[in-house]
Amino acid sequence: MKLKFKVQAYQTNAVEAVVDCFAGQPRSDGISYRIDPGRSKQIKAEEAGFKNADLQIPKSEVLKNIQAVQRHQNLPISDKLISSAGCDYNLDIEMETGTGKTYCYVKTMFEMHKRYGWSKFIIMVPSIAIREGVQKSLQITAEHFTETYGKKARFFTYNSKRLHELESFSSDAGINVMVINTQAFAAKGKDQRRIYMELDDFQSRRPIDVISRNRPILILDEPQKMEGKATTKALEEFHPLMILRYSATHTTQHNKVHRLDALDAFNQKLVKKIAVRGIQTRGLAGTAPYMYLEGIEVSKKAPIARIEMEVKLANGDIKRQLKRLEFGRDLLSVSNGLQAYNGFTISQIDANKDTVEFTNGFELRAGEATQDLSEEHMRRIQIRETIRAHFEKEQTLFAKGIKVLSLFFIDTVSRYRDYDAEDTKGHYAQVFEEEYEILRDEYLSTLPLEYQDYRAFLERDEVGKVHEGYFSIDKKNRLVDPSVKKTGEEKGLSDDESAYDLILRNKERLLSQNEPVRFIFSHSALREGWDNPNVFTMCMLNRANSNVRRRQEVGRGLRLCVNQTGERMDHPSVVHDINVLTVVASESYKDFVSNLQKEISDALVARPRKANEAYFKEKVLRTEHGDVPVTSEMAAQIEFYLIQNGYVDHQRQVVEAYHTAKAEEALAPLPDTLMQYAPQVFELVDSVFSADALSRIVDDGRKPKTNPLNDNFEKKAFKELWERINQKAVYRVDFDSDELVEKCVAALNKELNVTPLQYTVQVGSQGDSLTAEQLSDGKGFKVKDTRIEYGQSAFSSVKYDLLQEVSENAQLTRHTVARILSSMEKAVFDQFKKNPEQFISEASRLIKEQKATVIIERLTYDAVEERHDVGIFTAAQTGNDFSKATEKLTKHVFDHAIVDSNVEREFVAELDTSSEVVVYAKLPRGFLIPTPVGDYNPDWAISFEEGSVRHIYFVAETKGSMSSMKLRPDELTKIECARKFFAEISKADLPNNVRYDVVDSYSKLMDLVARQ
Known part of the structure; x- marks a missing residue:
């Protein structure tokens, strides 16, 4: 996969905010100076370097520019330039994690070179993880920026053992970028101090002197991690022209020229929404039996509670097991006599509220566990919930070509790979595989028929292939813990390059659906620097650490996802339907959300609170x-x-x-x-901060987590409606091949039109005189002639199995396809030679359309005795995406409707306020009509007021367009089949028969009603 980049307005604004601060600076291609040859004879005495030109405009003018930028963005106005690290120009650029700050500062370098000629840049990072991420960004954006600016940047990572790269950095007149981590110049180790030493292998020169002669522009990535005294003092040694500081959480304020914080990023739909799954513990009086309510299954008979509890085994050992329990079960008996469960008999299982009540009055909610919860079992529950959340998201996004990844943060490799044990799988790996296989089998057993491709994807890979650990690798190719700084400024940050080899440098591979790995176990040290756009679930298995901010960990999954072609899923109408990050925390939902919201709120302290x-x-x-x-x-x-x-x-x-x-x-x-x-x-x-704005960034539970059936479900009007539509039927299609062949041949002879392959040939030449600018922007060549040429297939050497291709596309036998093609007019069939690919595509399309027509004309339904059970309404609530839920409704059979589009949302709003409507229902997924092109699930069932419209009306589908030209052939076929289905079941001896149709709005529905 190749990630695609596009110019986005919000990133351009961030670039312009910095560049405009130096408006008035004359452009210079760099000031030439003589490079210090040291004692080397290899460097000629006259060899020149090219340093950044000094600022020519006065400080007062720069301050005016900064104030203009701040005024333009409604930021606080600076009254002076804030000096730091020996530099007068220190600009703060605030950008929320996941919005592409690396892309922005790389583009800023290109823009500064274009406008002012500055070409020497140093990107400083606080850790190797971030350094590797920056290097990866420079690599994957290189082609994009070359296309945009017509130039390439030369970049390298500083290494005291490869000092020859500093010579090129100094002598090259183009854009030169050095990436360096603070350990290379601000730590105390001998290797780190080499930058300040006169080195024999560097012609008795100090590397820092060679660097500082370039007057580099310093770009600090995550500057809040570089504010120790040693680092700040060391920055002076670089003699920077200016310092640009990029972060989501600045702790020291300088001259802020751009702000894109958490509130901005969410409002502009630039990052994922955050949802949280927390594990709530509850205390019991006296001896506390362990119970964890995983969830409630809804069946045709009665709801079943999945409760993990302790059970006494035959040998006397006590083990925790997951039990499926129904109403009336005595947990004392289920546990084989553990007295802690005495008095715990299930008195009620409420699938709507997701609760289980016991005869002693205790109530347990889904996702809750009693306080007798060991860390081992807490982690198992977290892993289980992460897999469950992964499957729910994956089922939705698989068909959209989006690979779903889940990330586990752990503390030590031994919990994942234990090389001292007989089975090298660590505890977490064993638990994951056990829970994965149980949940996958459960999920496959309930997967609707329309998800056959996803079913094949789930069944494709063995459990051992779907998870992988990304850590350091030792000489024996074994995973080991990254070496982590224990003291000093960089405490807690990994300093081990091999830890990031695959997870950082080959991240595109993880985005491919062909790659089986979907669950990633990694070290908590990777909390900075690494991210992947398709992380949808994060599980915090590492022990709680007050020094690790929740925002920092959650930030690893905020980037908007991409599909299999590398395109970002960022269309405003669907961005937050698709991009939701679920965090599985080892603390209660309420605690995690409140703490995370507090961290975001603290970061937004400068935001105004009142819109007055x-x-x-x-x-x-x-x-x-x-x-x-x-x-x-x-x-x-x-x-x-x-x-x-x-x-x-x-x-x-x-x-x-x-x-x-x-x-x-x-x-x-x-x-x-x-x-x-x-x-x-x-x-x-x-821009005004509010508690509601904060709750929209982090889901605080305002959206319904359950969607109970209400009193409307018991209304006479709904029961009558349900009685008319819950009939099941089977279909028959009676047609012979002769009729199909005849219609297909007629359609192909009349409509098949293949365009010959064509090639555009342009001839141009270079102008007589060219400027450097014309060469750089591609205008140095002028087109003299353009012509279109036609020819045989560019793939003429490819041998096509025409019968096989068309029969597979049209789902007909080779014999039938042979009869069709052999009966075509010769002139029409000969078009195959002009463009084989288009011939196959168009012929298959026309044949499928005729096949659908014949099916519809010859299809009949026969009612059977079986009917849909009302239980499909409660069963349908399992696994709902409540981010798509409406506000609470008054006439719907559920409190909320789960809608799939804005068309549906508007339709529901008008249904719910209509005086003509008594009751309506979004039909559950289990209400299926069989058709030759797959089962069909209609949208709405509506009962109108008897006094105004004397019939009950059924709406099959809400579509954004009523035009049949904009509906897929299979959609049209299903709709026509549904018309026949409802025509058949409406023959029953009941007044007010059901009417079926397709609408795009409530007004269209009422137009159809009025015609009755």
Whole structure:
């Protein structure tokens, strides 16, 4: 796989914010100077180096530029330049983890070279993990930036044993980038101090002197980890022209010129949403029996609780086992007489609330465990929940070509690979394989028929191939713990290069669905520097550490995912439907969420809290005609607008109603005087911090976790509706091959039109005189002539099995396809020679369309005695994606509807408020109509008011387009089959027969109702 990059406005803004701070600086291709030859005779005395030109504009002008940038972004205005590390120009660029800050500072280097000629850059990182990540980014973006700027950057990693690279860094006039980690110049070891030594193997020169002569621009990645006295003092030795500091969490403030924090990143849909699965422990009075409620199964008979508990074995040992228990089971008996369970008889299993009650009054919720929970069992539960979350996400995203990865953070290799044991699998690996096989089998047994490709994917790989550990490797090729700094500034950071070989340098391989590895066990030291866009689940198996911030760990999975072609899944309409990061924590859901939200809140301390007139006044609205300051009158209008529409509370804090209306594109219109500034006004409102905004970043439980059936399910109107539609039927298709062959031949002779392969030939030449700029941007050549040529297939040497290709595509026998093709007009069939690939594709499409037509014309349904059980409604709630849930509804049979599109969301909103509708239901996945092209699950069942419309109406499908031209052939076939199905079951001797149709809105539905 090759990751694809595109120019994105938010990243361009970050680049321009830095570059614009030096507006007015004249461009220079570098100041030539004589490189110190040392004692070497290999370097000619006159050999020149090219250093960055000094700033020509005065400091006061730079400060004005910085203030203009800050005003443009509504940032606090600096009153002076903040000096640090011996440098007068220190710029802070705040970018949330996962938004591509590495991409931004690399692009900034290219842009600075383009505008000002600066070419010497040093990227400083606090650890080898981050260094390896930066190197990887420089490699995979090289082609992208070459296409954009027409230049390549020369980059290398500083190594005191490869000092010849410093010669090239100094002497090359192009863009030169050195990557260096702080250990190389700020640690006390002998090897690290070589940068300050006069070295015999470097012609008695000090490497730092050669570096500093270039007046490099320093780029600090994660500067908050480089603020020790030794590092800060060492930075002066580089004699930097300026220092650019990129981080999501700046601890020391300089001149901030750009902000893209957690709130901005979420509002602009640039990172994943965060969901949390926590393990809640509960105490019991007296002796506490161990119980963990994993979940509740819904069946046609009665719900079953999956409870892990202790059981006495025949030999007297006590072991924890997972039991499937129904109503009335006595846990004392199930445990084989363990007195701790005396009095624990199941009195109720509530699938809607996900709770189990016992006769002694104790209630246990799904995901809860009693306090008698050892660390070993806590980890097993975490691993189990991680696998479960992985399967749920993977089932949804597999068909979209998105590889789902899950990441386990652990403390020591021995928990994953124990080379001293007979079986080298460590405890975590053994537990994972046990739980994976149990859950996979369970998942396969309930997988709907339409997921056959995903079923094959799950069954393809053995359990031993789906997980892998990424750690350091010793000389025996064994996994070992990375060596970790125990003291000093870099305490806790891994200093072992081999730890990152595959996980950092070959991360694209992990993104391929052909690669079996989907679960990654890695060391907690990788919490910085490594990330992969397709991590959807993270499990914290490492012991709690107060020094490790939750944001830092969660940040490893915030990057938006990519599909199998390397394209980011970042379309605004679906970005947060797809990109949700689930964190499985070793603490309660409530505790983890509150602590994580507190960390984010602390990082947003500078954010305004009130959307009032004082906040809006003198802010800047950016337009294509320039910046417009907000006047007092405009500020008052904005505040009144927010109050009038209920978007703020009495304290002027932004409330959920605003965020919901904005997400649904249903915000009330601004006053006429402000309409032209609408996007900028709402951007200002989004910048106001609120508790609701925080809960949207980290799921705090406001979305329903269960979706109970309500009183509407018991209404007479719904029972009557259900009685009319729950009939099952089988289909018959009676047609002979002659008719199909005849129709296919007619369609092919009439409609098959293959375009010959064509080639565009352009002839150009270089101009008589060229500038350097024309050469760099590709304008030095002019096209003289363009012509189109036609020819035989470019793949004429390929031998096609035409019958096999078409028969597979159309799902017909070779014999039938042979009859069709041999009966075609010769002139039409001869088009195969012009373009074989298109001939096969178009012929297959036309044949499939005729096949579908014949099927529909000859298909009949026969009702059978069997009917759908109402249990499919409760069973359907298992594994729902509640991020797609509506707000609480009044006429739906469930409290919430799980919708798949904005069309459905709008349709539900109108159904729920319609006076004509009595009750309606989103039909569960188990309600399937058999068709020749696969089982079909309609969308909605609706019962109308008897007084206004005297019939019950059934809506099969909500589609964004009513045009049959925009529906796939299989969709059209299923729809036509459904028409026949409902026509058959409506023949029953009941008044008010069911009507079936397709609609794209509630108004279209009512148009059809009115025609009855």
